[in-house]
Amino acid sequence: MTRLLNLLITAFLLVLLAPVVQAQNGPLRITITDGVIEPIPFAAPVFEAETDAAGQAARDITSVLAQDLRGTGLFREIPQQAFISTVSSFTQTIAYADWRAINAQALVTGAVSVSGDQLTVKFRLYDVFSGEELGGGQQLVGTVNGWRRIAHKVADVVYGRITGEGGYFDSRVVFVGETGTKGNRLKRLAIMDYDGANIQFLTDSSALVLAPRFSPTGDRVLYTSYESGFPRINVLDVASVGRQQLQTAPGEMSFSPRFSRDGREVIYSLANGGNTDIWRTDLGSGEHTRLTNAPSIETAPSFSPDGSQIVFESDRSGTQQLYIMPASGGNAQRISFGEGRYGTPVWSPRGDLVAFTKQNAGRFHIGVMRIDGSEERLLTASQLDEGPSWSPNGRVIMFTRETLGASGASTLYSVDIAGRNLQPVQLRGGASDPSWGPLQP
């Protein structure tokens, strides 16, 4: 196990930009190389229902768990019809030969019981070709209504044991829900599970709202609202849905806010006299610090994970480009040098990459580059892609894709940082400006 992890970590350090799965006829693992992708085949027999009331939950949890794994693009599910062996009991001995015969490399088994409002799930992960269990059995307890979260947590454990990295399934995304035609768009804040389930609206559509940003723990959301008549940053408490205006430095407009990683400071853009600069406000002391002071547009700031630096966009060179400056302001280094314009930079949770929106030759792209600007990689291309947001493990990026013209509509998409597995988030209705929150406790 230690050797496996070391291999994974080494491989990961070598090729940060290319997560690729390679099927192995050895210990179950995903090796990160830049070779050809070959998803790991897995089998997830429907979890055993240990109590009479648990049948539906067992089927649903198995289904969502499998969907999570498939959705990564790193795993391929073997259909239940192909199974030779059945797993009728969680405690029975695994017939490895039967699973090898259908080429399953990973096998997940589980059992579900319901007692009143309480849901208990036990599960095990097997490395079929090695013929042994990978990690120990684990038990998770939650509520019957919270069954999807339990399923996501099981998937996060399975993903973590095979990749050696944290998962991202038990997480939520705050975004802007959109209705109405392009010329008369109504927008309201909404929150959902990462996979588009359990949508709740956090505001009504009486005032325009833009670009929500989760706090690092997911307890609060910063967003831009026209509720006061002018664009102003609001803070919303997710649990109570109470909201209030952020007391920024004096200015005509405030927008593009983002929390520091400790959640105690907010960086944002403030416009005065037509000039937009970046400011920082300490939520505890109420102290405001001006971080840029230039006649150009400085906006879209994002902290590095250690809080020491800020990446932002500026048109000080004549067009939008990306810059990095110390968190206290001061000398900024330009990091984007390719063709076209670069905006909306977001520092990755691992600290090594910056995701951005690029405009070039009439197309929009979501891309990533190292923090020194090297190894730029465009992950998408369309008429209008923008606003990347990182998954908690820094492996996937969610963004807005908008179609143009009178019937144009916004939807959310995700793509992995190698540019693979581009897929829409399954949602009814328009959506934009996703902000991916942390793994839930």
Add this chain to the structure above:
Amino acid sequence: MKIWTKLAFTGALVAMSACTNPDRFSNPSDDDVAGLGQGVTGQTGVSDPTSPQYFSQTIGDKVLFVVDSASLTAAGQQTLDGQAQWLQTNVNYRAIIEGHADEQGTREYNLALGARRANAVREYLVSKGIDTGRLQTISYGKERPSAVCAAESCYSQNRRSVTVISVAGLNS
């Protein structure tokens, strides 16, 4: 944290109660502002040179900009000369200057670009003698297009400022 919360909350209350909400897009039922000649039905308005309807329709409330620019064109300056004259004559009105962008840009940048455009109009009107206290600016970025096709013929209409005359008046 507590102090900040209290301050922020008080600030929000003051801001919301003390002025007429200038956001005409989010308040479709409000009819105390005129813009683009939309939602204005009074026929006498347009022929009355002291009316906001005359301002928006006859003088012209809109100024267009070229791509990624907040520079006023000659045609724009001509329109603004008319706006300045009207505001000097009709001293009981104030104005909100909206800045807008086309959809070919990122959301944040377009908000900042709209603020630049609105401010360029404000500065021009002030240079023509309008008291700065009568003018407020707001940017909608690319959020409120006036034309919705995916072509330059529409984009050129959306890169605009709109001077919205306030009937009720705003505290400065």
